[in-house]
Amino acid sequence: MNIHIHTIVRSHIGKPVSSLLQRFLHCTSVKMVKVGDSLPSIELYEDNPTNKVNLAELAAGKKVILFGVPGAFTPGCSKTHLPGYVSKADELKKQGVGEIICVSVNDPFVMGAWGKDQNASGKVRMLADPSAALAKGLDLTVDIAPLGGTRSKRYSLVAENGKVTQLQVEPDGTGLSCSLADKIKL
Known part of the structure; x- marks a missing residue:
């Protein structure tokens, strides 16, 4: 639904601000990804800006683990989150995982x-x-000003043939509890 903000505001002149906010939030709300949803067809980048990878195509026909982190080279991501998936990669792949994917709101050179x-x-x-x-398409963003603003919440998911079958989102968006490699159940 495409509603212009000025139309919403005009229709609420003289009404309580809360009714305007409810109307605006209702029109613009996005629902967080959930089990059963399809992974979006979004272009990500590997190693450089010319090497595009479409997530939906990458996940088609296989089981994938996708995990998002707030930032590359950050302490929790570098000391715990990514190392856990690297060390368990062989074990996870023996259990039928075709790809393990780490995504962060960074440029491809940094990720490489x-x-x-x-x-x-x-x-x-x-x-x-x-x-x-x-991160926006999955409605898994968090604002972390010291890291530059909009970042990805910390999460992990399993998708089979492009459909989400498991989803773990850290309760505060950045912690290290439920989205770690040892919490994946295959």
Whole structure:
């Protein structure tokens, strides 16, 4: 539904502000991804800006683990989150996982360098979401001003043939509890 904001405001002149906010939020709300949803057809980037990877195409016909992190080279992401998936990659792939994908709101050069630093090559694909298109598409954004603003919440999901079958989103968006590699149940 495409409603112009000025039309909404005009229709609420003289009414309580809360009714205007309810109307506006109702019209613009996005629902967080849930089990049963399809992964969106969004272009991510691997290693450089010319190497586009369509997430829906990448996930088609296989089981994938996708996990999002607030930022490359950040302490929790570099010390715990990504290393857990790198160390468990062989075990997860033996259980039928075709791809393990790490996504962050960073540029592809940063993601590539972070993957090299963490020895992720051949284990975890490091995909960049520079404009937060995927994070927004999944409604999994968080505003972290010291990291530049809009970032991805910390989460993990399993998708089979492009459909989400498991989803774990950290309660505060950034913690390290439910989205770790050892919490994936295959």
